[in-house]
Amino acid sequence: MTQAFTQRHIGTDADAQSRMLATVGYDSLESLVDAAIPASIHVDQFRSNDDSALPPAATEREAITELRSLAGRNSVKRSMIGLGYYDTVTPAVIKRNVLENPSWYTAYTPYQPEISQGRLEALINFQTMVSDLTGMTTANASMLDESTAVAEGMLLARRASKVGARRFIVDADTFPQTKAILEGRATAVGIELVEHPLAELADAAQDDVAEALGDHFGIFVQYPSASGKLWNPAGVISASKAQGGLAVVAADLLALTLVTSPGELGADVAVGTSQRFGVPMGFGGPHAGYMAVRKGLERQLPGRLVGVSVDATGHPAYRLSLQVREQHIRRDKATSNICTAQVLLAVMAGMYAVYHGPDGLKAIATEVHERTRQLAAALRAAGADVVEDTFFDTLRVSVPGRAHDIVSRAANDGINLHHIDNDTVGVSVDETTTSSDLTIVVGAFGGRDLFGRVDFSETQGRLPTDLVRTSDYLTHAVFNTHRSETSMMRYLKRLADYDYALDRGMIPLGSCTMKLNAATEMESVTWPEFAGLHPFAPRADVGGYLELVTQLETWLTDVTGYDTVSLQPNAGSQGELAGLLAIRGYHLAQGNTQRTVCLIPSSAHGTNAASAVLAGMRVVVVACDELGNVDLTDLEAKIAEHAESLAALMITYPSTHGVYEHRVSAICQAVHDAGGQVYVDGANLNALLGFARFGDFGGDVSHLNLHKTFCIPHGGGGPGVGPVAAKAHLAPFLPGHPLAQSDEHYLRTDGDGEVKGAATSTVVHGGSPVSAAPYGSPSILPISWAYVRMMGADGLKQATGAAVLAANYVAARLRDSFPVLYSGDNGLVAHECILDLRPLTAATGVTVDDVAKRLIDYGFHAPTMSFPVAGTLMVEPTESEDLGEIDRFIDAMIAIKAEADAVGGGRWSAEDNPLRNAPHTAQSVIAGEWEHEYDRETAVYPVHTLVRNKYWPPVRRIDNAYGDRNLVCACPPPEAFE
């Protein structure tokens, strides 16, 4: 008989759990969790266990069979729809060795740079690729998608512009999804969007452009335009800049191998997507968006930025730069609310450029452009009116009254075109387009057998001479070395070997939930039926996806106690924003325009505050008591003070301190009584699933992190998925999308006394979109679908119990060595525990950094450092680690405590000891004379088992200050490593 998946997912078996329970002092998982979670919020208070909407757990085989069936209901046609999504050939060496390789997809965001040099190098390749192609000075480590990158570009322009204008000018010929996102984001923060056909001003005098545009702080240009038109925006950009505006240009990376870069055209900010660099369309994502800026704007960049610094021996080493610009420090003053990148996808796109090199990319682009020229000639010969004379890969074709017929004919022959309106069809050519595809397309326009048989002049459709690229790109050695598959495979292996991911050992990062990403869950991500669909494919083609989305929406509402779910937000931060925008929309619809105050406890994750600002709210901080719980007295005072203007309270449950606050129901009630809405941050749902539901104890809306609780891998720092779940009254304000195949979503109608918005079982989400694609990043939704399908309600509950047990076991065993900072009822923690290192630091001088880096020598990824409390480590073992690995970690921490005590006791000096010098590379113990106060074995083999199973960090401890003072964010020359 097949082993139940639950027993594969949960690392501790019954025997291990009973030993752990004995240590913690409980006799069953149920009794432990019941003692930890306040009885007043227990799900049993609200409904019977039998009411679960989840089907009984499937085996791995059964789940794959069901996924095959859903996949079979998708129809993968050749996509020539364009609009920022193009079919591409993922080099098999990249698919197999990156996308399907746990060494890459199970890694975390590279906060510990010494054990992340592989993906940091891959990301700096990506940054170099983007800055080279765009002609900008500094590129970041990727954005969530192109359209949100444009929105971030708009906000950057407003921050950096010296003029006080409220207006932002958007070229009329911009992708519709980008316009929709800009509209929602601009409205929320009081920016006035003005649409203008900027191409008409291309040749106008500067004064005339200035007069046409009026006062503004920035402009946006799509390059080439949404219609495919290729025009030179340099004059418009220059006129805008002359009056203090900043120019944001969304550029197609493949086109940039042939056409003048945004940097050379005068842009201040370049944005876009790297999807067509080998990343499958995936029905909309995930893909890596990008952003790059000219010199002087580096510190305004949102998101992650990889930079070069040096390690303790002076050798170059990579790290994340300028971290303090972001939410955890700057909170409501952060540059953006986005915390993550799309690392796995950025790695793929960067590697696509590494594998093809500048000549290969140029050859691909040239072929795409040539085919488009041939297509234009054939369409004209067929009597169709190709609207633009200059283009890269996309044609807008005027066919009065015939658009529907033409699009249908092509679809019948297996090709999706872009139905723009009744009179207009769009056609985009990509790397995969063949002559036979184009023969079909021309045939659909009535030009049967014309493709390839039409003579056309050498000059027709040529790139405009003023836009032919003359500058170099991708000249660095890394883009000119790995041409053979053998070389590429080994490069990917070498980088993967630099890094510590879940395939090496435990990553006990508190607040990150580094649980198993099971192989069966991952399996379907690369199936063509899930990977090959365009996000705006016709509804008839995507039936399997829509069914999967509905099922997942249904299950997620069920386990959270909400009524409806939007899967669109493609990161937790975007889920927060979507939820807060829904609250804002609700208040506005009620006529309560003055409700703009968002109460946020001081213990909250900084992203909460950053998101609230972007939703147009004003942050008021609520104090916490010494246990990290919300200070009820202060909360009541703040509610009273802001009663008329109260929009929402954002509260994380269990708290960011890893504690179940038992007064949470009273807190929610107080906010509701004052007319406010309750946003429950679902970051810590892993500690609640199956035992309590946000919707039951007072939440109106939450975001969930599918990349934490529901097993989507972290990908080394993205992708993530942050669905927003809400009660029915907020449903109309959840994110919609102008190009969605369906705007109807599941609505829970079973009675629990809540007022439902409708009697039907669906509801329309009518708010502004928060992601470029209608369903965000659908190609990774099968991962969470499979997890829930294979766990069932009981399995999810067992997982929660095992996670809570593991954290309490760690706390119980380490309590004598390190004080456990917060605990709730009965002295229990939730799914993570905070170890207070401050007494140790005071007594011995050994810091959190020293302990974190020393853990590398012991073969571990450090727990979360100094969050949520400076000078502490937050440990989250998750349910997936087995007892052997948990004990190995605990033993390492106890041994490190003894080492620290040896420093405190004077056996080793404060300057020369194995902690301060950690991590130790192989070179550091081999090269030269050994002149330390401890021996080599203590340095690298503090535990004997490491002799045969050792992770060797490639660099020594990295100097943070050096990297931030000397900002370098592109590949260093190869000589630097000699």
Add this chain to the structure above:
Amino acid sequence: MADKTTLQYTAEHEWVQVADNEATIGITAYAAEKLGDVVFVELPAVGTEISGGTVVGEIESTKSVGELFAPFDGTITAINDAVVDSPELVNTDPFGEGWLVKVAFTALPTMLSYDEYSAIVGE
């Protein structure tokens, strides 16, 4: 380096040295140590009118961002370009080479004495 005992201080951990109607402003050693390794300093342009109590600049370290508050109304007459190029001066010599801005003023509020400030930071 200025004589710390003759300087005036603010509760925002800034020091002020007055000469005629121009004041030199920096952050205290206590503030610099709390910030950690300073990596970036953003200062207002010369000629900027500043008003007391508002944020006029930023001091960024590897782990935090401190704000530079205007202690009183005035006009920026000079900024320390050396500290913009070498932000570590704020750590190595906060009362000397690490000064930040000079401000022309017409009136000064009552500020803290060395003893009063030392009492606040517990030194």
